[in-house]
Every structure is written in C-alpha cells, then in structure tokens.
Amino acid sequence: MSAVRNPWLAAFGVVALVHLTLNAAGAQPWDSISKCLLAPLLAAWAVQQHAPRLLVAALALCFLGDLFLELDDLFIVGMAAFAGAHIAFITLFVQRGALTRLRARPAIVIVYVVIAIGMVAWCWGGLEPDLKPAIPVYAALLVGTACVSLAAGTRAGLGGALFLVSDGIIALSEAGRIDPDATATGLAIMALYIAAVFLLATGIVSHEHPADPSGLPRKASRRT
Template identity: 35%
Template sequence: MTTPAHSRSRIASRLDATRWWGFILYAALSVIHVTAIAFDLTAIEYPTKLLLMPALGIAAIWAVRGRLPTGSTALPAATLLFLALAFSWLGDGAAFFFPFLADELPAMLASFGIAHLLYIALFLRHLRPRPIAPWSVVYAAWWGVMIAVLWPHLGALLIPVIVYGAVLGGTAVAATLGGTLTAVGGAFFLASDTLLALRLFLPGVSAEATGPAVMIAYTLGQGLLVLGICRLIGRAPR
C-alpha cells in the first residue's frame, strides 16, 4: 500500500521532471534549424536561428521557476545566465539587429564576446562546486594553434581575434567548474567557434562544408551549458 509520504514524493518527482521539458522543445527547434541549413531551406533557416536563444531562455526560466526568491544565492547566477543568452541572441541575429552596419561581423564578435565574459563571471563568482579540471590546459594549446593557423589571414583583426580567442578558451575552462554537463557544453561551444573562425578567415573553407557542423556544435554547446547551469542553480542554497 502506498503511503501518503510516498505519494507526495512521487508527485514531487514528476513535477520536478517537468522542469526540463523546455529543453526538449529547444532540441527540436535546433534539429529543424540544422536541417534547414543542410537542405538549403532558406525560408526557415534564419527565422529558426533567431528563435534558438529565446527558446533556450524559456527553457531556462521554466527550469528555475520558484527557485529564485529574493536574496537567493542563485539569483545573481540566473541573472548572468539570462544576460548571456540575450547577448548570444544579438550575436545570432547581428545582421537583423544591426542593419545599419556595413558588416555585421564586429557586432557579432562583440555580442558573443560579452556573452562569453558573462558565462565566465557566472562560473567564477557563483557556481564553483568543484575545481577547474586539470585537463583544461589543452585549451591553452588550442588557442596557440588557432592563432598560428589564422595569423597570416587576419590582417587588422589580429588583435581582436587573439583577445576573442582567449575569451572563448576562458569560457571552456570556466565551464569545467560546473561538472560534466557544463564542461561538455563549453567544449562544443568552443568547437563551434573554431569551425566558424576557420570558415571566416581561412581560404578554401566553405560555408557549405561547415555550416551544419557549426550549428550542431553551437546548439549542443549552448544547450548543455544552460542545462548544466540550471541544474546547479536548482541545488544552490536558498
């Protein structure tokens, strides 16, 4: 016979499971977007891209609802998370949000650079359940190799790309503070930006060859980062 306490526990578990449904919707939208890129469905490619970060933001709001009372230690982390998603959205839609610019690349890099700095601040200041993974030193090697490969092709963008690369690597390193989910998310996010940098600056690397891969890595990276952060927020003292 089921006891009232056991019934309440099962109900609570089921209610808690519903917190993550938004990420399933985000995953479905990501699949649609990547499919649109792969099959050159231009009518839905850009609109679905613009919907990615709002969908992920809604998933995060649903996941942390009721867990951010005033004075909660999780509240600053959630604030930084939603700001990071907002700036990622600006980066995704740089051509849409900054139509007055002749080239949207600087606005895209600036928006994502701010988003990465917000992620770094989030992990370093508010979510540190474990130390930085020793293996993350590999990201320093990644940075050195990328700069060496791209150096001859960067021209006036050399310094901005060097700084931006350091920020990208910083996010991947900081993400190891949050555990496996965020560490894997940070690695995928970095892989996405690496492929994008090769496409933008390295002669012979085409958008057709890298487009789907860039967005697969990007949507996985952002999704896993946010999912991991929301799980950590749920465990934070209230």
C-alpha cells in the same frame, strides 16, 4: 523537468532539428529565423527554472550574436555580443568557485590554451586586418568559458568545449582554412553550437538546482 515534459526545452529541440534541416537545404531566410529562435527558447526555459540572471543574460547575448551574424557587415558586432555572453558565463562560473577548482587541475587550462594558440596561429595569415585584433581576445574568452565551465560539472564543461570548437571552425572558415560555403561546415558549426548552449544552460541549472528524489529540480534561493 525532462526535455520531453518541459515545453520550452521541447520547443528548443524541435527548432534545433528544423534549423539544421533548413541549414543543410540552404533555405533562407527561414534558416536565419530558426537560428535566432534557439537562444530565446533556452532563455525562457532558464527563467522558468529560476536560473541565475547571468545565464539568462548570456543567452540573450547569444541571441544578439546570432542575429548580428546574419546581417551584412555586422560580423564584428556579432562577435562582440558573443564576447559579452562569454563574459557572463565566466563571471557566473567564477562566482561559483571555478578558479579554486581549476587551481587543482592546471593541466586543463594548459591544454585549452595550447589549442587556442594553435588555432589562432593557423587562422592568422588568412584573417582580414579588421579581425586580427579581435580574434585573440575572443579566443581568450572562449578558453575562459571552456575552463571555468567545468566548475559546474561534466555537462557544462562539455558545453564550454563544444563552444570553443564551434567558434574555432567559424574562425578557420573566415580565414579560408575551411570552405565556408560547404554544407558540412555550416552544419558542423550549428550542431556544435546548439549542443554547446544546451549543455551549458542545462548544466548550470542542474548545478544550481540539484534534483530531488522525484527527479524534478529544486528551486534555488540565490540568483545572480
């Protein structure tokens, strides 16, 4: 189904636009509330489309990450939830043969690893001590998702790349390399994140359920 015809994707699009508007206006707590609706709407659509359970789990963990990041002193807990989401994404793509495809395209892995190392090095001096052990691990998971998502095609691969960029901006803002209070910073983070989860989810479903001649996704028999 197209985004226009599917109520869950249509609702996701509306909430995304509302959230970006509220984010730009600094309208709390509505900004936080709208943010926390994004992943559940995609998860509901994924369930409707008989998507792999790992995709639904990843989106549920994204919701928890969004929620915890909005609460005081729970940044690490939010990171842990998103780390779980990336583990779910990576597991799903690896099950679909991502590693075999990556062996034929090692340059992709090298490029992403170099980018991640550069970003961590840029952040390092400005990070709080309690974040320093977590950032390299989380960066590795981001790189993992970015690399293996290409196994599901260009759309999912672009989603993985945008996730890396979005969370990279968060790391740079936490390290004081970018102004965390600037409106442009918040908008960039959320616009990239929204695009990332949308492209990952729709890319996975399109890969699992190739469209038939009518343009509607077929239901796959396998769910993991």
